[in-house]
Amino acid sequence: MMARKKFWVAVVVIILCIFIFLGRESPQTADKEEEETVTEESIVVGFSQLGAESDWRSANSESMRATFTEENGYKLIFEDGQQKQANQIMAIRTFIQQEVDYIVLAPVTETGWDTVLQEAKDAGIPVIIVDRMVNVSDESLFVCWVGSDFELEGRRAAEWLNQYTQIHDIPPEEINIVNIQGTIGASAQIGRTKGLADASRSNGWNLLEAVPGDFTRAKGREVMESLLKKYNNINVVYCENDNEALGAIDAIETAGKRVGSHITHGEIMVISFDGVNQEAMQHVKDGKIRCIAECNPLHGPRVRTIIEMLEEGGVPDKFYYVEEGMYTHDDTVKSVTVDGKVYPVTVVRHVGGENFH
Numbered sequence: 001m002m003a004r005k006k007f008w009v010a011v012v013v014i015i016l017c018i019f020i021f022l023g024r025e026s027p028q029t030a031d032k033e034e035e036e037t038v039t040e041e042s043i044v045v046g047f048s049q050l051g052a053e054s055d056w057r058s059a060n061s062e063s064m065r066a067t068f069t070e071e072n073g074y075k076l077i078f079e080d081g082q083q084k085q086a087n088q089i090m091a092i093r094t095f096i097q098q099e100v101d102y103i104v105l106a107p108v109t110e111t112g113w114d115t116v117l118q119e120a121k122d123a124g125i126p127v128i129i130v131d132r133m134v135n136v137s138d139e140s141l142f143v144c145w146v147g148s149d150f151e152l153e154g155r156r157a158a159e160w161l162n163q164y165t166q167i168h169d170i171p172p173e174e175i176n177i178v179n180i181q182g183t184i185g186a187s188a189q190i191g192r193t194k195g196l197a198d199a200s201r202s203n204g205w206n207l208l209e210a211v212p213g214d215f216t217r218a219k220g221r222e223v224m225e226s227l228l229k230k231y232n233n234i235n236v237v238y239c240e241n242d243n244e245a246l247g248a249i250d251a252i253e254t255a256g257k258r259v260g261s262h263i264t265h266g267e268i269m270v271i272s273f274d275g276v277n278q279e280a281m282q283h284v285k286d287g288k289i290r291c292i293a294e295c296n297p298l299h300g301p302r303v304r305t306i307i308e309m310l311e312e313g314g315v316p317d318k319f320y321y322v323e324e325g326m327y328t329h330d331d332t333v334k335s336v337t338v339d340g341k342v343y344p345v346t347v348v349r350h351v352g353g354e355n356f357h
């Protein structure tokens with residue numbers, strides 16, 4: 001009797017052990033545990049992107065998405081502000097409530113950020129600014145900024161035009177430019193507009209008008225259409241991004257005019273910025289866009305390096321400027337010198353593949 005009882009107790013114990021063992025080691029449970037540790041240890045980044053107006057912007061968003069992945073140890077909360085600062089401010093407030101580890105902000109315009117960035121600072125959340133700048137009274141409201149020197153881009157594009165027209169003996173007073181600007185108040189607009197305005201003044205070019213084009217193809221086409229009706233002597237259009245340039249080319253060709261470099265013989269020369277859109281790069285190869293000042297959108301890895309530095313207790317520089325060059329149709333102008341620094345000019349011979357690193 002006693003032996004039988006012992007036997008059954010042993011059976012029950014063995015079965016229990018098997019259940020416990022299976023319960024512990026089942027692959028599902030193991031996965032779950034792993035998942036939990038990933039999310040526990042992941043660095044949470046709230047990214048307020050300003051919108052999706054251009055190819056540059058899409059490449060920029062993609063760079064952030066491809067960098068801040070779970071495999072890399074991050075959880076990215078991506079918010080599209082749809083060109084409205086109010087939406088971006090709302091997104092930042094939500095990130096604060098969610099207690100994210102870092103806030104990354106690509107601001108639509110420069111001003112109006114003091115209050116919300118103070119709120120982030122009070123919550124102890126570091127803020128990294130990418131692409132355009134913020135204009136705040138207290139620079140300690142953000143840890144650092146990474147992006148391009150937009151005024152330098154504008155000066156480079158203008159200096160390319162200066163050299164090109166000098167080489168072809170085109171007198172400055174015969175150069176009649178319209179400027180299709182970006183989103184007014186955005187650093188990329190402010191810097192590029194200033195670069196051209198200053199060069200026009202010092203070189204003696206006629207800057208006929210500067211009009212906002214919102215960095216979009218549709219607006220670029222619309223404003224170019226009305227500029228062509230207003231002025232019959234435009235021979236250079238300076239577009240503050242490639243999408244506007246594509247729109248401007250549509251408008252010029254629809255009006256029965258030609259884009260090209262014979263600007264003293266009725267053609268209109270197109271100059272632009274970015275170098276991301278492949279159709280625009282094809283136009284450079286074909287000569288419809290004569291020159292693009294490069295603007296690099298791949299900020300994801302740069303922001304990651306900054307976050308890693310902060311994680312290790314390091315102190316990043318306040319401003320990180322990205323090095324950029326120029327894309328041109330031919331090598332009439334071999335390089336562009338601004339403030340004594342020489343910038344390379346790349347002749348576009350093949351289109352496709354990666355332009356940026």
Ligand code: GYE
Nearest residue numbers: 054056131188215241295
């Ligand atoms: O050049 C334009 C985009 O701020 C650098 O914004 C960015 C600019 C870029 O829409 O295409």
